[in-house]
Amino acid sequence: MILSRDFYFGEPLKIARGLLGCYLCNDTGLRGRICEVELYTESERACHAFGGRCTGRTETLFMQGGHAYVYLCYGLHNLFNVVIGEQGHASAVLIRALELPGCNGPAKLTKKFGITRKDDKLDLTVGRRLWLEPADTKFKIIAGRRIGVDYAGKDAELPWRFAIKDSPFISKPI
DSSP: OOOOOOGSSOHHHHHHHHHHTTTEEESSSSSEEEEEEEEEEEEEETSTTTGGGOOTTTTGGGGGSSBBEEEEETEEEEEEEEOOOOOSSSSEEEEEEESSTOSSSSHHHHHHHHHOGGGTTTTTTSSSSSEEEEOOOOOEEEEEEESOOGGGGGGGGGEEEEEEEOOOOOOOOO
């Protein structure tokens, strides 16, 4: 069952935590359980759309929840995010790791799943190319600082990185 559009609306921290345990799937049969995520909202400096900044790169963040936001990081790596919330309000959750060999980092998982900038704006609720399926087990969640956002000043301290406790697949210890 594919996550419905309604899943992507509500309180951002709750949605980010709710993505843990869900499965990222693609049309080639790959399926991996999400074990690590990071939340970004336009109200904090680590977000590409901080302060409502809408550019060619960030316009996807302003779409309604349930779309893929894929951007190029350091000119090298495609990173996959899930847009959340109402259209016009930029928020997304970076998928950092999957419980699948070779997917213990955001660049590694996009490479394994073949996710590229061509997947930016993809509707994840229709079951074409990429989609998410609901979590099927219970687990404990741990939280900590996001990775690589020291430029965001005090916002870098926000504990908006979430992971499944004791998962051996997370990208870096929390």
